[in-house]
Amino acid sequence: MAPGSSTGPEHERSGFDVVDKGTDGHIPLSALRPVHRAISGVNGAVGIDATMQAIADGVVACTPFQIIAVNYVQDDGDLRCCAVAGPDELRAALLGGTCARKTIEDLLKVGEAWSDNLRFIRELSSDEPPEGIHLFVPDIDARPEDADAWQPDYALLAPMRDNGGELIGLLSVDDPSDGRIPPRWVGDVLDMFAEQAGFAILNARRHEEAAARMARLERERELLREDIAERHRREEHLRHQARHDALTGLANPVELSERLVALLADQIPLAVVFCDLDRFKEVNDNRGHVVGDLVLRMVAERLRASVRGEDVVARVGGDEFVVVAAGIGPDEALALVDRIDQAFSHPLAVTGARLLVRASLGLAYEPARQQNVFAPEERAQELLGSADREMYARKRSRAMLTRLTARALARRAPVAG
Template identity: 55%
Template sequence: MVEQGLEGHIPLSALRPMYRALAAVNAAVGLDETLQAIADGVVSCTPFQHVVVKVVRPGGDLEVTNVSGPDSVRDVLLGKLIPGPVMKRAMEDAEGWGRLCFLRSMSAFEDEDVPVHVPEESPVESADPDVWLQEFCLMAPMYGPGDELAGVISVDVPTDGRIPRMWVREILEAFAEQAAIAIVNANRHELATARMARLEREREALRKDIAQRQQHEADLRHQARHDPLTGLANSAELRERLADLVADGVPLAVYFCDLDLFKSINDTFGHAIGDLVLRHVADRLRNAVRGGDIVARLGGDEFVVVAVDVGRAEAYALLDRLDQAFAHPVTVDGHPPQLVGASLGIAYDPATEQSDLVAKERAEELLSAADSKMYARKRSRAAISRLTAQAWPTRREPARRTDVPTPEPEPAARGDVG
């Protein structure tokens, strides 16, 4: 209970509630929490039972944001808008109590169809000159920097039913001044928070854009260095990686692979089926090598495999696996199984570090050696086939049945160079 002070003097017991209320206002975070703390603070440090907080919105109108009092008051006023000119005129027509505005009538609002709440008639005898009448209203403007109106606190229905004494008015005026600062700070905080959120959204959009651009560039680099049909490394990627490995002195083996029966598949079934066969061949080569090895397609039906960090014995073991990759027919798109033979040539390079220039030359030498060995073996096999045909007289072969499986091809021709 606030003690009665002498006229013009604020009792100490009235200051303590005001300080506590202002502490709560200053501790509030955000505008909504600040406005509620202001409404609660006025109730706790003044004798008024009805407190209405109005805040100036962009455009100049005031919105009722907080109401402390009966539900009937809240239902009538909460969320309502008061035109800025109407509020300004009402404050100009009011009696000035310092910076407070005392209205003896609500007609300034009622004439403009602004919602108002008129409480029940005071139980105090109206003949008393200090009685608080039901049409009275006291407003405490909250001014920010430059005397710019930030909001208005309206109070009504004092607990004793009388016009407030001077010290009560001073408490309300002082509280309104501090509340105005809190509203300005809360607005700045929310503005800064909104700007930070916008900046974070912009940064996130920028990060996504950069990531998309980087991914797009990576995709372009990948497309430029990989075969679009099989996804294998292309000639440029193969040669660069092979030269790097040679420069680092990594022991490696290069395998050159040329398909033997691919042209007949293309001629018989068309290029679409031929492309599917090439994809199957690429998959088989991938499955035959180790994780760190390189599989590339140079173009057409030519493939290259590079076995990385491999000894000579292991290199020839891998050659056997590559042979097996072509041992079984390929079935694509519902067509009969097709045999895809291959000729293989191998070039082995031990671990010897090289300069970049020498490494590029050595890489080309290895590719050329593997290629030459592959073609030499292919020609050798063809010559053997001709000699075999000449050794036995030609005889009439019976017509081949289409339902009899095609015999498997000869083992892949192999060659190596140390």
């Protein structure tokens, strides 16, 4: 009889394949191999739930009992049925149910001692079950005239304890396959198995506690990794903001200077192209700063599209830009200037209008040098200044050409008569 719920119907008996050749006080050799296999199965289970089910299945394998309920002491002290072996009705009736610990301990006190640990209960009526406990009663014919027959009100309880004797679980077994009270050596087998099962429960609990600690530690590590990654992202974002122009996303003067100095320190040939937009003030004055900002972002995109991915494109002033291209020769530097100039030859589509924004360009070229009398920082400023001066020289030349052209056109204009 097993702690649990209401009465279940008759079920098919599985049979017990251990030959009963033992005498009181002696376990037959034929029983030792099933016991060993059952204990190995229990010890090989991983986790509390799997261990509990292995215990239930192990009792069936090494004893004649066909109905087993494995109860586990919860944190609140009561026992929960966490594994069963037997008919489907048993699983539905008992699994997950709880029993009051005090009632179980009272039963253990009044039960007939089959050993220091086992208790044989002869009177567990389903009509008046002990308080705090339910019963599953198999459909067994009552044979009161047969003193050795297993009666419906019988049950055998095998407590599972820790090294200090504290109750950690309970095996409740019922319905021996031959319908008779088994010999005492079967009780010895069950007692030995219950002792080993208690150790297995403790090991499974320690394993789950260790696994839970490892899971918590891994979660903490993951949170720490995420925190570090987020900190790195914030630092990278701040670093990017500190070195890039907020409007266009291009490098700012700080980033430009660092990259240019590093290239010069490595003695890599490079070209510096200074770009200044022509008459950009008129765009801001006539169309407003919103349109002016949009023009600057579009100019930035055109500059990016005109150079290689590894080249530096920077905004160094309101309408001034610098391109640094490393690892190129003089002819390639001139071709770079032509590409940038072509990028400004097509109008920009801005808020429904088409604006032709031109730029004046200045080129400074630095060949590879084995030795340089200037420090990289000084040479960087010199190159930027040289490109800036050439740009302004071209801007003045373009302005002079424009004025000369305007005068020539004015002289050719017909005089009104």
